Amino acid sequence: MSHYQNLAKNYGPTPFDAKRGEGVYLYDQEERRYLDFSSGIAVNALGHSHPTWVKAVQEQAAELVHCSNLFGIPSQQRLADRLVKYAGPGRILFCNSGAESNEALIKLARLHGAKRVGRKEGVCFGIVCAENAFHGRTFGGMAATPQEKIQGGFRPMLDGFSHAVLNDIKSFDTAIDNSTAAVFLESIQGEGGVFPADSGFLRELRALCTERGVLLMLDEVQCGIGRTGHFFAFEKSGVLPDAIGMAKGLGGGFPIGAIWMSEPYAELYQPGSHGTTFGGNPLACAAAHSVLDVIEREDLLKHVRAVSKNWHIELNQLVNDFPEIVAEVRGQGFMVGLALKCHLNEVVASVREKSLLVVPAGHQTLRLLPPLIATSEQLSESVQILKAALSELS
Ligand SMILES: Cc1ncc(COP(=O)(O)O)c(C=O)c1O
Numbered sequence: 001m002s003h004y005q006n007l008a009k010n011y012g013p014t015p016f017d018a019k020r021g022e023g024v025y026l027y028d029q030e031e032r033r034y035l036d037f038s039s040g041i042a043v044n045a046l047g048h049s050h051p052t053w054v055k056a057v058q059e060q061a062a063e064l065v066h067c068s069n070l071f072g073i074p075s076q077q078r079l080a081d082r083l084v085k086y087a088g089p090g091r092i093l094f095c096n097s098g099a100e101s102n103e104a105l106i107k108l109a110r111l112h113g114a115k116r117v118g119r120k121e122g123v124c125f126g127i128v129c130a131e132n133a134f135h136g137r138t139f140g141g142m143a144a145t146p147q148e149k150i151q152g153g154f155r156p157m158l159d160g161f162s163h164a165v166l167n168d169i170k171s172f173d174t175a176i177d178n179s180t181a182a183v184f185l186e187s188i189q190g191e192g193g194v195f196p197a198d199s200g201f202l203r204e205l206r207a208l209c210t211e212r213g214v215l216l217m218l219d220e221v222q223c224g225i226g227r228t229g230h231f232f233a234f235e236k237s238g239v240l241p242d243a244i245g246m247a248k249g250l251g252g253g254f255p256i257g258a259i260w261m262s263e264p265y266a267e268l269y270q271p272g273s274h275g276t277t278f279g280g281n282p283l284a285c286a287a288a289h290s291v292l293d294v295i296e297r298e299d300l301l302k303h304v305r306a307v308s309k310n311w312h313i314e315l316n317q318l319v320n321d322f323p324e325i326v327a328e329v330r331g332q333g334f335m336v337g338l339a340l341k342c343h344l345n346e347v348v349a350s351v352r353e354k355s356l357l358v359v360p361a362g363h364q365t366l367r368l369l370p371p372l373i374a375t376s377e378q379l380s381e382s383v384q385i386l387k388a389a390l391s392e393l394s
Contacts, residue, residue: 015352022046024374026357027081037370037382038357042190042222042335045249046294047371053252053290060286068277075285082292086231090283090355091266094258094280097222099136099269101257102244104185104274105217106140106158108261109244111268113181122180125159126180128214130166132362134191135184144184147192166197169204177209182215182242183208187233190222193362194330196335199237206239215265219242221257222335225249226295226372229305229333236332249372254287256280300372304333311379312336315368318383322390330365334374336367338386343393356382 016028024047026036046053067073080092095101106127106185113124127144129135135144143152143158151157160179164171172183174310178280183205189195197205209216218241223233230236242265247257261269278284295301315329315336325347327339340347344364351358361367367383 007377014361015349020290023050023116024371024378031318032355034352034355034357035378035381035385036357037368037374038359039369039371040253041248041250042186042227042283042369043158043248044253045225045227045291045300045372046252047373048253050252050290050294053287056293057254057283058289060283060374063282065279065283069275069279069283073280073285075282075289079280079285079288079292082289083246083258083279087244087260088262090260090262091269092258092260093269094284094365095258095276096255096278096284097136097257098245098247099138099141099280100276101221101247101259102135102144102184103138103140103217104259105182105219105243105245106144107274108259108265108268109182109184109215109217111273112265113179114215115268116181120295124179126177126182127161128172128175128180129161129163130185130189130197131163132166132189132192132195133163133186133219134189135186136221144373161317166195167201169201170286172205175209175369176212180212180214184217184219186219186221186223188223188228188331188335189362190335190367192208193339193360194335194367195362196233196330196332197237200236200238201271202237202239206241209242217241217245219245221245221247223332225291226301226304227333227335227369228303229308231295231301233332233335251284251287252291252393254284256284264281273353295372296382298373304372307374307376307379310331310376311383314380314383316385318386318390321387322394325390325394327359327364334370334372336368337361338368340366346393347386347389350392351385354385354388356385 150297164175359367
């Protein structure tokens with residue numbers, strides 16, 4: 001009998017029990033060390049137990065952990081100031097997770113739609129998402145995730161969601177109608193298998209949304225906070241969305257999420273329209289400040305851009321070396337998908353046996369999400385391990 005008999009069965013069997021983490025390494029109960037390129041699914045931006053993060057969280061825990069949003073939290077205001085510097089003029093609303101950030105975006109879309117039609121609720125609340133998207137497991141998130149494996153068993157979904165084809169501007173043009181309040185997509189689809197929204201497509205989509213009076217909302221929960229070598233993945237396109245959802249890497253392991261809203265849409269949220277007990281509490285903010293401190297102090301965006309170049313070259317070599325298994329390499333910076341033709345589960349298990357942790361995604365995609373502190377040697381080591389695993393299977 002499993003010693004986890006009192007846990008819900010919503011996760012499948014796990015390969016080992018985690019014990020501790022240090023930098024890019026995760027250790028199991030037997031003190032076996034793994035090169036952790038899963039990063040808690042794009043969460044541990046600074047790796048495990050980064051000394052700056054640990055100190056910040058310890059000190060904050062000793063001072064004030066939580067006090068609710070009924071009182072001003074100066075570190076939350078300072079965190080908003082810092083995020084606005086990356087995103088642009090606007091306002092930040094804090095929450096606890098990626099799904100919650102998306103809920104806040106969906107509510108923003110509804111407020112926008114209601115305002116557009118003169119507050120007649122229910123007339124203009126449509127949200128156009130992308131096929132193959134993943135936006136979380138809440139009812140809003142599921143409705144925005146047009147995948148049977150996510151929605152199955154939970155219908156009816158929230159009303160008003162439709163979907164179009166990523167990188168196909170005509171498809172979005174057709175999907176947007178008079179009832180549409182927002183377009184909502186990931187700058188790089190993560191769970192769906194690492195499919196980036198092309199820069200040209202994002203620029204056309206920006207123009208289309210402006211022309212039709214529709215919000216452009218980007219989910220940066222997985223691809224944001226430096227993962228691509230830019231603070232936000234969409235930056236490469238030069239586009240400025242109307243709203244952004246973020247979470248995961250923001251707290252470096254402590255749960256915190258946020259949305260950024262550009263002015264004037266930030267005004268749509270007024271006292272009473274949304275709230276959360278924990279969102280942006282002092283401890284969460286201390287964790288997030290320390291993530292930003294290290295990203296800025298150690299110039300990690302530049303680091304990711306610099307070292308990922310050679311890593312991508314090495315990864316692309318796997319396509320040439322193992323053409324019968326590896327189809328292509330997708331992604332940007334430290335968010336990479338190795339599209340396989342077959343053997344996904346076998347490769348994931350084999351590299352784990354060889355002490356490398358990766359995450360499966362979408363259909364036959366092996367995802368590599370190193371912490372932003374990973375060195376070029378560690379990146380190369382991941383390729384050597386993949387090579388060994390692929391050699392055995394080919
Ligand atoms: C793009 C994206 N949005 C939303 C979510 C949901 O985030 P959370 O699991 O923190 O609720 C995820 C999680 O993987 C994600 O990748």
